[in-house]
Amino acid sequence: MLTDFGLCKESVAVDGIVHTFCGTPEYLAPEPPFYSRCKAEMFENILHAPLQVRSGSSQASLLKGLLGRDVSKRLGGSSDLAELQEHPFFASIKWNDLLVRKVRPPFIPKVASPCDLSHIDPEFTLQPVPASVNECQASGTNEAFPGFSFMNPVEYVAVNPGS
Structure with missing residues (x-):
């Protein structure tokens, strides 16, 4: 089992309050539309x-529903997934077909290798990589955690139906 202690803080009383900000401010909910270079x-x-x-489309309605500040009124807040599935934006989705992977993705990128970045904007790929981040391993293994692997639970059930 892997654990990330990156947000861990020592010496906090049981009922204590920590005022340290941890995380990326750009991703505080509701995230995308409020960005500013000035964090304050x-x-x-x-x-x-x-x-x-921009109003008038099911896309705008979906965004407004998902980005509402009041969690109790936010889309998906009352009946979770069912409420999202019933939204007009998703009217064309056949959810059962999607679940059993019968729906073909609208775009399947052609990649040359696991490290192929040709479909990622150079604005991001030309950024310097921090020393703490391992580069992509051509072999597909992660030397930082030998012996560990990941299998999507859906694929695991398909391979081992009795599990």
């Missing part, structure tokens, strides 16, 4: 700025 302004935007989405 971004926090203020996340808390108080109105959501600006």
Whole structure:
């Protein structure tokens, strides 16, 4: 079992409150539409700025529903997945076919290897890689955790139906 202690803090009392900010401010919920280079302004935007989405489409309705500040009124907040599946944006989705992987993706990238970055914008691929991040291993193995692997639970059940 792997564990990430990156957000761990020592010497916190049982009922104590920690005021340390951990994480990436850009991904505080509701995330995307409130970005600012100034973190204080971004926090203020996340808390108080109105959501600006072009109205009139099921896509706008979906975004407004997912990015609502009040969790109890947020899309999916009352009946979870069923509420999302019933949204007009997903009207064309055949959920049972999707679940059993009968739906063909609209785009299947052609990649030359596990390290092929040709479909990723160079704006990101040309960024320097921090020393703490391992480069992609051509062999597909991760030397940092020898003996560990991952198998999608859905694929595992398909391979081992009695499990």
